[in-house]
Amino acid sequence: MSKYQLNYLAQLEAESIHIFREIAAQFEQPALLFSGGKDSITLVHLAVKAFAPGKIPFPLVHIDTGHNFQEALDYRDAMAKNIGANLIIRKVEDTIKAKKLTEPKGKFPSRNWLQTYTLLDTIEEFKFDACIGGARRDEEKARAKERIFSVRDDFGQWNPKLQRPELWNIYNGRINKGENVRVFPISNWTELDIWNYIQQENIQLPSIYFAHEREVILHEGQLVANSPYVSLDESDLVIKKQVRYRTVGDMTCTAAVESTASSLVEVIQEITAAKISERGETRIDDKVTEAAMEDRKKNGYF
Template identity: 80%
Template sequence: MNQHHLNYLDQLESESIHIFREVAAQFEKPALLFSGGKDSITLVHLARKAFAPGKIPFPLVHIDTGHNFPEALEFRDRLVNEVGATLIVRKVEDTIRQRSLTEPKGKFPSRNWLQTYTLLDTIEEFRFDCCIGGARRDEEKARAKERIFSVRDEFGQWNPKLQRPELWNIYNGRIHKGENVRVFPISNWTELDIWNYIRYEKIDLPSIYFAHDRKVIEHEGQLVAISEFVQPADSDTVLTKKVRYRTVGDMTCTAAVESNAATLDEVINEIISTRISERGETRIDDKVTEAAMEDRKKNGYF
């Protein structure tokens, strides 16, 4: 093998670092949207590498639904501390109160949709001109057509018609006042790429990504953890199962998968052999309509 050859993970990493540096140079007030999941943990790792030996030159912003896994919050605080980054937390609960929004009801009350309000308020509060997100194009088909630099209007809306052509490695981040750019440095990574990179770089993850015992109920074939946010009905059978999480979102809308995979190698093997997509397996909210993501994006969602 040629000694000046980069494997595909090195190539993806280099592309993402290049994007991070373009953000730092082109925007006055960027922010990194941090959810606590593996994709945003990977983003932080890449940002660190992009600006080393300096620190990450923008804050991490957590739009907190209040429905977090405690393990993910602990991990977040530890990571922020270790990286020496600034953390900004804005709570969906506060937005609900201040704007007298209607709290979602039902057994799995997802605040996922309401995050958009908090996000847009936060953008305005801090005058962020760019928000870096961990979306990947392999996640679903609206993402597949979004640019790496995605311009949003003052309502945060994505307009698929007005996307700028994105050629070579040249990114045009120029915007008018009030507009905002969402930048997705890991657009070209797949779920498996992320896992392989986590192994390759020995990136630390919250413990819930690995098999552990948990009290769950079954809902339309998916396992949902019992927590202060999700209570079993009388008709539910509460089971203790060995599970892990494939994505980490809200406790109310993220399903667990049954698994014995306790190590990265085992998790990766399971993901390679699984025949269901990440969103399909673990997101309770995405099944509502096929165009759910497209709609949310157009309304200012990540």
């Protein structure tokens, strides 16, 4: 390799930093949607680099479903403090009360769908014109079709048939009043790219990404954390297992994987050898219908 060649992680990093700077320059009120997961942690890491030695010029926003892992919340607070970022937290619980929304029922009641309401209210409250998210195109079929700058109407809806052409590295972020843009700076990264980058950059992650002992319920082949948000019945067997998380979402809709990987190197080894995709293994909500993501995105979901 000549000294003027970038390896693939450096190329991806350069692209993401370029996108972050376009966001800062093109929008008046951008915000970074922070979930506590490894993708949004990587996103924050890249944002810090993009504006160094200055601070990141937008707040971090967390839509708190109330079903989060405590480890992820602690991590969130420590990180925001560490980088001196403004952290805005809005709770789904409050939206449910204010709007008298009906909570989903069932064994693993997921607030994943309800958080769209809180998100749209938060966008309205702070007049955010761009929301930065950590979605990757390799995650899912509907994501594979989304632009890096994705324009949403005032209901937050995505119209896949009317996307703007996105040419070269030119990003058109011009919008009309009421519209906003979702921007995905790590669109071109895969799960493995993220892990390799985390290792290269020595990025600290919440402890739940590494093997630990946890009380879980075995449900249709998936391991779901035992938590106050899960309704147990007599047939459920609560067992203790060595597990880790591959993605971190709500406790009720993210499954754990059995693992003994306690270091990054071991986690990456396991992922490289994995035979099941990240979403397939750990997302409980996507299994409902084949077009689940397409439908949610059209309705304003990230």
